[in-house]
Amino acid sequence: MNYTITIQPANIVFNSSSKQTLLAAALLADIDLPYGCQGGACGACMVSKVEGEIRYPTETPPALQDEDIRAGKILCCQAIASSDVILDIPEIGTYKDKILTLPTRVADKKLLDDGSLELILKLPGQQIFPAYTANQQIEILAGAGKICRVDRLENNEEQHISLKITPKMTDSFVKYLFESLKKRDMLRIRGPL
Numbered sequence: 001m002n003y004t005i006t007i008q009p010a011n012i013v014f015n016s017s018s019k020q021t022l023l024a025a026a027l028l029a030d031i032d033l034p035y036g037c038q039g040g041a042c043g044a045c046m047v048s049k050v051e052g053e054i055r056y057p058t059e060t061p062p063a064l065q066d067e068d069i070r071a072g073k074i075l076c077c078q079a080i081a082s083s084d085v086i087l088d089i090p091e092i093g094t095y096k097d098k099i100l101t102l103p104t105r106v107a108d109k110k111l112l113d114d115g116s117l118e119l120i121l122k123l124p125g126q127q128i129f130p131a132y133t134a135n136q137q138i139e140i141l142a143g144a145g146k147i148c149r150v151d152r153l154e155n156n157e158e159q160h161i162s163l164k165i166t167p168k169m170t171d172s173f174v175k176y177l178f179e180s181l182k183k184r185d186m187l188r189i190r191g192p193l
């Protein structure tokens, strides 16, 4: 059975069958949805569903929390259409392929002389990130809709990007980055901005 999937607000339309995930169908149609693990674990492929029915092959994937489900979020790498579906993905077609949402792993974490924190993040697989330019910013997606916007630092290591976090310790997420984040922890980022 084939269904029509529409991405708003760009009004991009593609078909997806009851035997493939929305991500697989989108990539086959050359639509560049963000994704990472493709196993339901990282949340990089999370988008908002406006209308329609989807199902997951087994249980609800681990990256999808109850509040995400209540907010109408789905994971495209696992979701299979059971009807025509409308998705809301503002970054598709607006920012085109310049802005990426990706899962990364913390490769290193260093305190800098000015008291700020440098995080070196490993990109997934062979993913290439757009080139560094001065004053570029990146968002760290902190979950439950919270976003931490930080500066990008120059880094010549392949498949790594470096971020500079200002010590704003009244912000609980910044405090977490300084005090609790460990090497190999996962962070979802979006950028460059």
Ligand code: FES
Binding pocket: 035, 036, 037, 038, 039, 040, 041, 042, 043, 044, 045, 046, 063, 075, 076, 077, 078
């Ligand atoms: S790509 Fe990781 S949860 Fe879908």
